[in-house]
Amino acid sequence: MAPVSLPPGFRFHPTDEELVAYYLKRKINAQKIELEIIPEVDLYKCEPWDLPGTLITPDMEWYFFSPRDRKYPNGSRTNRATKSGYWKATGKDRKVNSQMRSVGMKKTLVYYRGRAPHGSRTDWVMHEYRLDERECDSPAASGLQVPPHAAFIVRTRPLSLSLSSSSFH
Numbered sequence: 444m445a446p447v448s449l450p451p452g453f454r455f456h457p458t459d460e461e462l463v464a465y466y467l468k469r470k471i472n473a474q475k476i477e478l479e480i481i482p483e484v485d486l487y488k489c490e491p492w493d494l495p496g497t498l499i500t501p502d503m504e505w506y507f508f509s510p511r512d513r514k515y516p517n518g519s520r521t522n523r524a525t526k527s528g529y530w531k532a533t534g535k536d537r538k539v540n541s542q543m544r545s546v547g548m549k550k551t552l553v554y555y556r557g558r559a560p561h562g563s564r565t566d567w568v569m570h571e572y573r574l575d576e577r578e579c580d581s582p583a584a585s586g587l588q589v590p591p592h593a594a595f596i597v598r599t600r601p602l603s604l605s606l607s608s609s610s611f612h
Contacts, residue, residue, distance in 0.1 A: 455480055455506065459572065462506075463539045463547035467574050467594040470508050481594065483508045487525055491554050491567040491597060505597045528556040530569055539572065547574045570596045 457466065469476050484494065486509040494505055514520040523530040530552040539547040550571040555562030572594040 456504075457506075459539045459549055460541045460546070462594050462596075463549075463572050463574055464541040464578075467508070467547065467572055468578050470594070471574055471579055481506045481508055483510075485509055485512075486530075486569075486595060486597070487512050487523065490525055490527055491565075491569075494597060507595045507597065509593060509595055511593050523552065528554055528562060528565075529559060531555055531559070531562075545575055546578050547572055567597065572596075 466476060466481055468474075470481075484507045486494070486507060494507075512522040514522040523532075531554075533551050533553050536548045536550050538545045539549050550573070552569045552571060554565045554567035554569070556565060557563055574593075
């Protein structure tokens with residue numbers, strides 16, 4: 444997918460509720476999304492600094508849909524390893540609510556270089572959004588042990604870094 448360019452003055456900064464209840468729900472249920480602004484990228488096949496330049500926002504955030512990879516063929520654990528590191532969950536999962544009911548979950552992950560448990564923490568932070576299985580309308584999606592996709596926001600800290608790839612190493 445080619446980089447998405449918004450006209451001057453427009454920003455793409457959806458709320459957690461919008462990411463889950465609109466974008467992710469429509470993606471999983473194979474419904475039309477008004478503006479195809481979030482690309483699909485397999486996040487675990489690239490390092491964070493090599494992510495394709497699609498929609499880069501001024502606040503250093505990238506939005507993606509990504510297939511969820513299983514750690515074990517018959518299990519529900521997600522594989523979050525990349526070639527040179529891994530994404531480690533931090534804190535508790537938080538509910539994403541829409542109209543006073545839970546529609547999904549948000550998990551915060553931090554990227555570590557190397558292999559667990561001896562990896563070194565980096566400034567890369569990612570938020571993973573999962574749709575509650577009750578929100579899956581299509582029979583194919585609702586019967587899955589692990590929903591097929593998740594929405595992600597990938598960002599780097601500190602926010603003062605430039606967008607050049609070399610500054611992310």
